[in-house]
Amino acid sequence: xxxxxxPNLITDLQKFGAADVNACFSCGNCTAICPLADNDATFPRRxxxxxxxxxTDDLVTSKELWTCYQCGMCTSRxxxxxxxxxxxxxxxxxxxxxxxxxxxxxxxxxxxxxAAVISLVGLVIFxxxxxxxxxxxxxRLVFGVPxxxxxxxxxxxxxxxxxxxxxxxxxxxxATAKRDEVSAKSLFGSRKAWGNxxxxxxxSVGVESLGQKRYREDCExxxxxxxxxxxxxxxxxxxxxxxLALFAATLIHYGSDIIGLQGAAVGVVALxxxxxGTIGGIxxxxxxxxxxxxxKQKVSAxxxxxxxxxxxFLWMLWITGLTGFIIEVSLYLPQDHPQPWAYVLFLVHVxxxxxxxxxxxxxxxxxxxxxPVALFFYALAKQRSAELQSV
Numbered sequence: 001x002x003x004x005x006x007p008n009l010i011t012d013l014q015k016f017g018a019a020d021v022n023a024c025f026s027c028g029n030c031t032a033i034c035p036l037a038d039n040d041a042t043f044p045r046r047x048x049x050x051x052x053x054x055x056t057d058d059l060v061t062s063k064e065l066w067t068c069y070q071c072g073m074c075t076s077r078x079x080x081x082x083x084x085x086x087x088x089x090x091x092x093x094x095x096x097x098x099x100x101x102x103x104x105x106x107x108x109x110x111x112x113x114x115a116a117v118i119s120l121v122g123l124v125i126f127x128x129x130x131x132x133x134x135x136x137x138x139x140r141l142v143f144g145v146p147x148x149x150x151x152x153x154x155x156x157x158x159x160x161x162x163x164x165x166x167x168x169x170x171x172x173x174x175a176t177a178k179r180d181e182v183s184a185k186s187l188f189g190s191r192k193a194w195g196n197x198x199x200x201x202x203x204s205v206g207v208e209s210l211g212q213k214r215y216r217e218d219c220e221x222x223x224x225x226x227x228x229x230x231x232x233x234x235x236x237x238x239x240x241x242x243x244l245a246l247f248a249a250t251l252i253h254y255g256s257d258i259i260g261l262q263g264a265a266v267g268v269v270a271l272x273x274x275x276x277g278t279i280g281g282i283x284x285x286x287x288x289x290x291x292x293x294x295x296k297q298k299v300s301a302x303x304x305x306x307x308x309x310x311x312x313f314l315w316m317l318w319i320t321g322l323t324g325f326i327i328e329v330s331l332y333l334p335q336d337h338p339q340p341w342a343y344v345l346f347l348v349h350v351x352x353x354x355x356x357x358x359x360x361x362x363x364x365x366x367x368x369x370x371x372p373v374a375l376f377f378y379a380l381a382k383q384r385s386a387e388l389q390s391v
Contacts, residue, residue, distance in 0.1 A: 024078075030084045044085075074088075241284075242283030327349055
């Protein structure tokens with residue numbers, strides 16, 4: 001099969017933030033110093049070479065692209081100042097845009113104006129959707145529009161985004177499986193295959209995605225070593241889990257409304273949602289605040305470069321947490337005269353939270369769906385390598 005070469009790959013990558021890596025002469029320092037590089041993952045030197053020769057498909061579909069945590073050690077040791085750490089981050093942005101066939105991800109990554117407009121449109125759609133959920137038969141209009149129309153548009157947009165996410169993830173998994181020669185038979189064809197598959201799932205989801213084992217071990221090599229309260233793995237862990245807790249609290253709240261709970265059950269569910277949301281909000285606000293401080297102060301190689309989309313993502317997370325706390329405080333205010341601002345703020349809060357979730361295939365949050373799949377194939381490759389060595 002012929003290999004397609006894209007002579008403009010590096011030029012295209014630069015639109016997503018990468019420095020000119022043509023200075024790289026493949027000395028290998030970056031791979032030698034990388035704490036995650038091994039026989040099955042010889043990055044980042046190989047990825048820079050893929051970009052230099054224009055092998056777009058090989059770059060986008062490589063599982064190792066998502067196993068990098070951008071510690072910055074490669075950049076600090078690069079004699080040519082080619083900034084391989086930023087190149088890896090840029091390559092992931094490029095891969096997200098390349099895997100997304102709608103063009104939304106590319107627009108959000110390469111145009112700050114487009115990112116702002118798309119985010120604003122999403123905010124209006126999702127805010128209107130949640131307003132329509134709360135509307136009654138007597139309240140025929142929401143923002144001057146029949147609430148049935150808003151509700152329908154919101155549902156259609158949500159369904160489309162979910163389908164896009166599933167399609168993008170399936171295409172990534174299919175391409176990676178093809179490159180690694182992983183078939184359905186090798187995954188499920190025997191008891192041994194099932195065992196290897198389940199171990200790979202546990203590694204990718206439990207050990208790495210949730211436990212962040214490699215991320216924590218990677219951070220042990222930081223020089224100078226950051227204090228625990230601002231370690232990269234910790235603030236990443238708190239940000240991700242805090243957001244998931246806030247999302248869970250929102251689902252609990254709306255789920256109780258949809259089910260139509262009555263009596264004491266309403267109070268119990270409300271209390272659970274409030275506790276989960278409070279803990280999650282504190283965790284996420286802490287993590288996001290330190291992410292923003294680190295990027296502002298450029299405390300490490302990983303924080304030297306920030307794309308506008310990165311800042312937009314962080315600010316949306318931060319606003320989600322802040323509005324959540326303000327809403328919680330408003331619940332303790334006198335309720336004789338409900339404040340209209342509290343309701344509007346609530347709509348803003350849930351709209352941004354839902355936008356972050358449903359815009360997952362187009363933003364930095366796409367790491368949440370692509371990284372576990374990449375780690376799954378990485379675990380399979382490690383198993384296969386160990387089996388060959390034992391023969």
